[in-house]
Amino acid sequence: MAQDVREISRPQRWAVPFDAExxxxxxxxxxxxPLFARMDAKKFPARMPLDGIVRNDCALRSYSDRQLVVRQGxxxxxxxxxxxxxxxxxxxxxxxxxxxxxxxxxxxxxxxxVWRNLFPPPERAPKHLLAVSSGDATxxxxxxxxxxxxxxxxxxxxxxxxxxxxxxxxxxxxxALGRTPRSATVVATGxxxxxxxxxxxxxxxxxxxxxxxxxxxxxxxxxSLTSDHFQTSPLFAPLGETxxxxxxxxxxxxxxxxxxxxxxxxxxxxxxxxxxxxAPSNEPEICGQTQAAESVYLVRAGFARVSHRVGVGEVTSxxxxxxxxxxxEALHAYIKGNRAPVYGSTLRALGYIDVIKLPLALxxxxxxGSSAAAAWLGQGNTELLREQDRAHLAPLKGEMMEFGTESRxxxxxxxxxxxxxxxxxCDDCVRGCSTAHNGQPxxxxxxxxxxxxxxxxxxxxxxxxxxxxxxxxxxISRTKDGxxxxxxxxxxxxxxxxxNSCPYDNIRMVERSHYGxxxxxxxxxxxxxxxxxxxxxxxxxxxxxxxxxxxxxxHRVDFPDLLTLTERRDPQS
Amino acid sequence: xxxxxxxxxxxxxxLAAVAVAGAVAFAxxxxxxxxDNAFWSGWTLLAIFxxxxxxxxxxxxxxxxxxxSATWLQWHIYLGLIAIALIHVHIGWHLPSGSFSWLLYxxxxxxxxxxxxxxxxxxxxxxxxxxxGNEVIFERIGERVVDLHDEAAGIVQGVLGRPEGQVLAxxxxxxxxxxxxxxxxxxxESRERWLxxxxxxxxxxxGPDLADAVADLEExxxxxxxxxxxxxxxxxxxxxxxxxxxLATMALTAxxxxxxxxxxxxx
Numbered sequence: 001m002a003q004d005v006r007e008i009s010r011p012q013r014w015a016v017p018f019d020a021e022x023x024x025x026x027x028x029x030x031x032x033x034p035l036f037a038r039m040d041a042k043k044f045p046a047r048m049p050l051d052g053i054v055r056n057d058c059a060l061r062s063y064s065d066r067q068l069v070v071r072q073g074x075x076x077x078x079x080x081x082x083x084x085x086x087x088x089x090x091x092x093x094x095x096x097x098x099x100x101x102x103x104x105x106x107x108x109x110x111x112x113x114v115w116r117n118l119f120p121p122p123e124r125a126p127k128h129l130l131a132v133s134s135g136d137a138t139x140x141x142x143x144x145x146x147x148x149x150x151x152x153x154x155x156x157x158x159x160x161x162x163x164x165x166x167x168x169x170x171x172x173x174x175x176a177l178g179r180t181p182r183s184a185t186v187v188a189t190g191x192x193x194x195x196x197x198x199x200x201x202x203x204x205x206x207x208x209x210x211x212x213x214x215x216x217x218x219x220x221x222x223x224s225l226t227s228d229h230f231q232t233s234p235l236f237a238p239l240g241e242t243x244x245x246x247x248x249x250x251x252x253x254x255x256x257x258x259x260x261x262x263x264x265x266x267x268x269x270x271x272x273x274x275x276x277x278x279a280p281s282n283e284p285e286i287c288g289q290t291q292a293a294e295s296v297y298l299v300r301a302g303f304a305r306v307s308h309r310v311g312v313g314e315v316t317s318x319x320x321x322x323x324x325x326x327x328x329e330a331l332h333a334y335i336k337g338n339r340a341p342v343y344g345s346t347l348r349a350l351g352y353i354d355v356i357k358l359p360l361a362l363x364x365x366x367x368x369g370s371s372a373a374a375a376w377l378g379q380g381n382t383e384l385l386r387e388q389d390r391a392h393l394a395p396l397k398g399e400m401m402e403f404g405t406e407s408r409x410x411x412x413x414x415x416x417x418x419x420x421x422x423x424x425x426c427d428d429c430v431r432g433c434s435t436a437h438n439g440q441p442x443x444x445x446x447x448x449x450x451x452x453x454x455x456x457x458x459x460x461x462x463x464x465x466x467x468x469x470x471x472x473x474x475x476i477s478r479t480k481d482g483x484x485x486x487x488x489x490x491x492x493x494x495x496x497x498x499x500n501s502c503p504y505d506n507i508r509m510v511e512r513s514h515y516g517x518x519x520x521x522x523x524x525x526x527x528x529x530x531x532x533x534x535x536x537x538x539x540x541x542x543x544x545x546x547x548x549x550x551x552x553x554x555h556r557v558d559f560p561d562l563l564t565l566t567e568r569r570d571p572q573s
Numbered sequence: 574x575x576x577x578x579x580x581x582x583x584x585x586x587x588l589a590a591v592a593v594a595g596a597v598a599f600a601x602x603x604x605x606x607x608x609d610n611a612f613w614s615g616w617t618l619l620a621i622f623x624x625x626x627x628x629x630x631x632x633x634x635x636x637x638x639x640x641x642s643a644t645w646l647q648w649h650i651y652l653g654l655i656a657i658a659l660i661h662v663h664i665g666w667h668l669p670s671g672s673f674s675w676l677l678y679x680x681x682x683x684x685x686x687x688x689x690x691x692x693x694x695x696x697x698x699x700x701x702x703x704x705x706g707n708e709v710i711f712e713r714i715g716e717r718v719v720d721l722h723d724e725a726a727g728i729v730q731g732v733l734g735r736p737e738g739q740v741l742a743x744x745x746x747x748x749x750x751x752x753x754x755x756x757x758x759x760x761x762e763s764r765e766r767w768l769x770x771x772x773x774x775x776x777x778x779x780g781p782d783l784a785d786a787v788a789d790l791e792e793x794x795x796x797x798x799x800x801x802x803x804x805x806x807x808x809x810x811x812x813x814x815x816x817x818x819x820l821a822t823m824a825l826t827a828x829x830x831x832x833x834x835x836x837x838x839x840x
Contacts, residue, residue, distance in 0.1 A: 422696075436635075452703050549643060
């Protein structure tokens, strides 16, 4: 039987503006601000004009005294420009956690869950898709929160008063560009007006205006060096604020690899599989195994592979990510008296990585002056050397590590892994997912197999969700609460950018329907929307796939836990 | 947190053993006092039957936060084992008397044995399936077999113009076509040897020019063999439930009827 078809206008990027209340006067005022006035509107492409970006990707927000602007720990996909007034910046620990009031974005409702289980509702398309004009569209992705603080500390964690930022300053760019949680809490001081620029607008402004790009990249680098990375590192934390300040002055910020690495990776994946290349291609070398060690690296964001040469190939011994150190074996050797140590292993950028490079001799001096740091170094180094020995002597034991690094599964925070030694292929997991999502499962029990584990094409909720890079409307974003990567059906225009960007093919494009009617555009082509696992973030009880598996075969784990999954098996397995 | 399976198994078996020992000791104590054990053990058994049966309903509402299916299965297994001991406490360690009692007892054992069989199958066949490799979804096996048949037919049609092509055509019509028609519910090691020898024979007759075509056909046939193994093993894993669940439904119905009759005719 032929399905009923309903013709609609194909949704466009700016069908749902960031703020539907932006007027012509607002747009003109924003373009008149010094930061925008310096831009050359003629350099912007016709399909993405400057005033279009301001109108559709920006929002003017007013804040009252002591009102929260952004909260440390929340995932954000927008940056702010201070139009008028001032804001204060509070680092982690300055404001007690209970006062920050992290809220649940989507309260879990058991009754709704029960109802939807019994009577799954038909798919309904968003109103603005069906309407002729998009005037009644809802605001997409606004980050305004109505939280006010009664008491704010006069003195910050570092001793002085909290830093104040005034008109013309941009903040929030680290989270927006790096797809990472907000590193500080920002609170309005008196009345202030801010221009919120969603990530897509920030990207387009950077790509079309060189001056804006240099300005944003400059503050990104500067703030990366002054943020809390040193304080949270077990090696540097014992050095105290004075010791850290010395290191900070000598630190160099470096970026390696491509920020938009997924396309390059997908292209090279097939080639790597076929050739089993001796040295990983498309992974820029940061430092080599036999290279004289002159620096210690602290990872600011992204991932890197640590490998050793074995025969003509390389064996991955570990991968490092945010907060991890590289070069501590060399540091250990230096402290023990070897004044010309080598790194002993190769460090390669996996996709994109920001590192803070510190002079080895300086770090050695600082560590020698701190017994706690020296003790950690001794202990940590012994563990690392043991890891390397394992990798050298029995490369195959690290097969899961090799697989995880090669296929970049390490990026996942909730990797779906099905133990095929226990899985009876009953598909209860798929049925559970289907039940939880109105009869439309978000994954197929199909994917790569390694070490007897199946890795189905289900979203892994990556630490670095590259699927978010190209989304023109901001429909794909992280939840503020748990950081799950979710798609907003209301604002997804079905452009497939996220599905094409996902290096793991974990996003599927499905046809939209409205009460059983298939939606098509004027040319008769199906109107699509992105569909992916949302980790059942709005449901009581956690992921339905895990709850539905009768044999404890299906797990949602992050990469380190994945490595221990095999240990769970019975000896005879 | 990821925990190994054996401690859980040990704990559950120990608890089940304690429960059975407790029930037997309690029954003996009551018997020594000349008190009846049929009443409490009967109601306990019925309650266990209901809990066991509810598991199937719980699987249908997997969206609801009623505990994980895996936890339910653990309870299902160990309560089932406890029930085996308890039914003998219920009937006083004698064989049943009367045709209905025999029916109920027979159904109970049939359900128990199919349950134990299912447990063994679900713990052993996944290893075999993993060893087969070539992961495939059961419902897609038929579709893939049709594709393989079409691919093989295409290869043979492609060489029909050549003189040696008739050898391949004959091989396809006599051997491959029936083999590739549909998935087979069979695990035959001999089939692989037969296929290898058949392909070697055809390769010899078809000559070096058609060696690639023969190799492609052999690859197709080999994939079909693997699909048959999946069809066989996954079929068993799905099929045993079609025996266990109807038997369980009949056993529960009979148990409810039995309880009703006991209450009705209770003095």
